[in-house]
Amino acid sequence: MTAVIETDALTKVYGNVVALDAFSHRFERSRIHALMGKNGSGKSTLVKMLSGVVQPSRGSMSLGGRSAVFKTPRDAFDANIVTVHQELSLVPELSVAENIFLGRMPRTTTLGVPRIHWKAAQTATRALLDTMGLDISPTTRVADLSVGQQQVVEIAKAMSFDPALLLLDEPTSALASKEVDMLFDLLRRLKDRGVTMMYISHRMSELAEIADTVTVLRDGHHIGSVEMAQSSNEDIIDMMFGDIARAKRPGRKTSIDAETPILSVRNLTRAHAFDDISFDLKRGEVLGIAGMLGAGRTEVLRAIFGADPYDSGEVIIDGEKADTANPRAMTALGLGYTPENRKEVGLVQAHSVHSNLSIANLPQIAPKGLINKRAEKPGVQRQIEQLHIKVDHADDPVSSLSGGNQQKVVIGKWLNTDPKILFFDEPSRGVDVHAKQQIFQIIWEQAERGLSSIFVSTELEELLEVCDRILVMKEGRLIGELDPAETTLTQLYSACMGEL
Ligand SMILES: Nc1ncnc2c1ncn2[C@@H]1O[C@H](COP(=O)(O)OP(=O)(O)OP(=O)(O)O)[C@@H](O)[C@H]1O
Numbered sequence: 001m002t003a004v005i006e007t008d009a010l011t012k013v014y015g016n017v018v019a020l021d022a023f024s025h026r027f028e029r030s031r032i033h034a035l036m037g038k039n040g041s042g043k044s045t046l047v048k049m050l051s052g053v054v055q056p057s058r059g060s061m062s063l064g065g066r067s068a069v070f071k072t073p074r075d076a077f078d079a080n081i082v083t084v085h086q087e088l089s090l091v092p093e094l095s096v097a098e099n100i101f102l103g104r105m106p107r108t109t110t111l112g113v114p115r116i117h118w119k120a121a122q123t124a125t126r127a128l129l130d131t132m133g134l135d136i137s138p139t140t141r142v143a144d145l146s147v148g149q150q151q152v153v154e155i156a157k158a159m160s161f162d163p164a165l166l167l168l169d170e171p172t173s174a175l176a177s178k179e180v181d182m183l184f185d186l187l188r189r190l191k192d193r194g195v196t197m198m199y200i201s202h203r204m205s206e207l208a209e210i211a212d213t214v215t216v217l218r219d220g221h222h223i224g225s226v227e228m229a230q231s232s233n234e235d236i237i238d239m240m241f242g243d244i245a246r247a248k249r250p251g252r253k254t255s256i257d258a259e260t261p262i263l264s265v266r267n268l269t270r271a272h273a274f275d276d277i278s279f280d281l282k283r284g285e286v287l288g289i290a291g292m293l294g295a296g297r298t299e300v301l302r303a304i305f306g307a308d309p310y311d312s313g314e315v316i317i318d319g320e321k322a323d324t325a326n327p328r329a330m331t332a333l334g335l336g337y338t339p340e341n342r343k344e345v346g347l348v349q350a351h352s353v354h355s356n357l358s359i360a361n362l363p364q365i366a367p368k369g370l371i372n373k374r375a376e377k378p379g380v381q382r383q384i385e386q387l388h389i390k391v392d393h394a395d396d397p398v399s400s401l402s403g404g405n406q407q408k409v410v411i412g413k414w415l416n417t418d419p420k421i422l423f424f425d426e427p428s429r430g431v432d433v434h435a436k437q438q439i440f441q442i443i444w445e446q447a448e449r450g451l452s453s454i455f456v457s458t459e460l461e462e463l464l465e466v467c468d469r470i471l472v473m474k475e476g477r478l479i480g481e482l483d484p485a486e487t488t489l490t491q492l493y494s495a496c497m498g499e500l
């Protein structure tokens with residue numbers, strides 16, 4: 001078979017970090033090549049070189065036998081390489097159709113005057129979204145879509161360019177199983193048409209389903225490439241983590257205080273978002289909220305946290321009604337929120353890892369408005385160690401961290417506020433399987449010490465693993481409650497679809 005991409009000792013160095021070290025490999029045409037490796041192993045770096053976003057420090061790449069030098073993303077694009085990057089790149093203020101046709105809006109002439117052919121753009125967008133089985137209006141502003149929906153729009157946009165090589169960096173990290181199935185169908189069809197794909201994901205379960213080959217990187221080194229049909233997930237996990245023991249399921253000691261709820265939500269309602277939401281969160285409990293994309297989970301969490309308003313209902317924390325609902329007041333009451341979209345609301349990209357880890361904690365470390373450096377440092381170091389954040393120096397900007405390591409900073413920042421209640425909205429998005437276990441372990445350890453959490457994840461397996469109790473939401477309403485110990489994955493899935 002002919003190689004579509006060949007790399008020869010391809011290397012990328014950032015300061016002291018060798019992000020990719022002399023990577024030499026041939027990727028064959030019309031196949032789906034999974035790229036696996038723990039957080040910070042160099043996967044996105046490879047994709048960024050292939051898509052012209054960054055340039056190699058050494059080594060070379062060739063495409064269909066011809067040397068490929070991409071100075072800009074445009075060069076890669078002209079070579080028919082289309083990329084869906086790990087961090088979404090849509091323009092929030094523009095509509096779905098405008099984003100998809102950005103810079104190439106279809107045109108028409110009326111009475112000799114050229115103008116944008118809105119109707120054509122909308123029809124073409126509609127058709128694209130239909131192939132992905134999506135019920136999103138082409139005229140909706142991207143800012144009004146959930147992260148999951150934005151991710152699908154981004155993928156639809158990539159498809160619209162008819163690529164020969166499609167690079168997908170964690171395309172499913174915000175998708176629920178229905179959307180993932182849809183995407184996989186689409187990828188298989190593209191493969192039949194001769195498109196070559198490179199696919200990054202931390203969801204091991206997706207490999208057998210979609211990948212033909214698996215290439216494993218670890219700390220910038222190429223550990224090996226195998227045929228998926230001849231490998232098990234255990235083989236691949238061993239390649240990914242080397243001598244670290246396989247992620248084991250650690251025990252969980254619960255110490256839930258069922259008497260007094262720490263958080264009570266009563267009849268919380270916001271028109272067109274959620275309706276009549278009532279539940280109690282117990283002290284020391286890890287409460288899951290399950291639901292499909294767009295079920296309203298994030299909307300409810302954001303409203304309780306005071307980030308968005310609600311029309312009616314009550315939020316009671318530790319016996320007291322919280323009536324000034326804004327994030328600052330809620331943080332002061334002991335609430336923390338790790339948001340699903342780390343780029344927009346979780347982190348200040350240009351700031352250092354250090355200051356991002358302390359930012360939510362300012363009242364404690366800067367009581368009089370001035371930061372007490374000595375009070376700040378232990379928290380920063382603690383989270384870097386506890387969460388195994390891979391960073392060269394705490395003063396480096398967050399933007400220099402790999403996606404999964406950025407996610408750990410979001411969690412560390414809130415743990416540093418020493419909250420009573422913590423909302424985890426997709427906490428393991430983009431985090432490797434080993435780090436995921438570390439995050440779960442931290443949630444449980446904190447729970448034993450009395451922290452109460454609400455956990456939202458599109459990966460239903462995670463909810464069953466992490467939570468003490470699971471509420472199910474559909475179309476803005478709570479439709480049921482399940483005991484994870486007595487629920488199978490299939491049952492939970494059916495419950496989310498409303499077949500309780
Ligand atoms: N712009 C940059 N400046 C400095 N270091 C960087 C930069 N971009 C990446 N790195 C470093 O290069 C290494 C590889 O990062 P990369 O983003 O390729 O990891 P990854 O495998 O995609 O991880 P993840 O699964 O977390 O997304 C990391 O140590 C990261 O901190």
Ligand SMILES: [Mg+2]
Pocket residue numbers: 043044045086169402403404
């Ligand atoms: Mg990455």
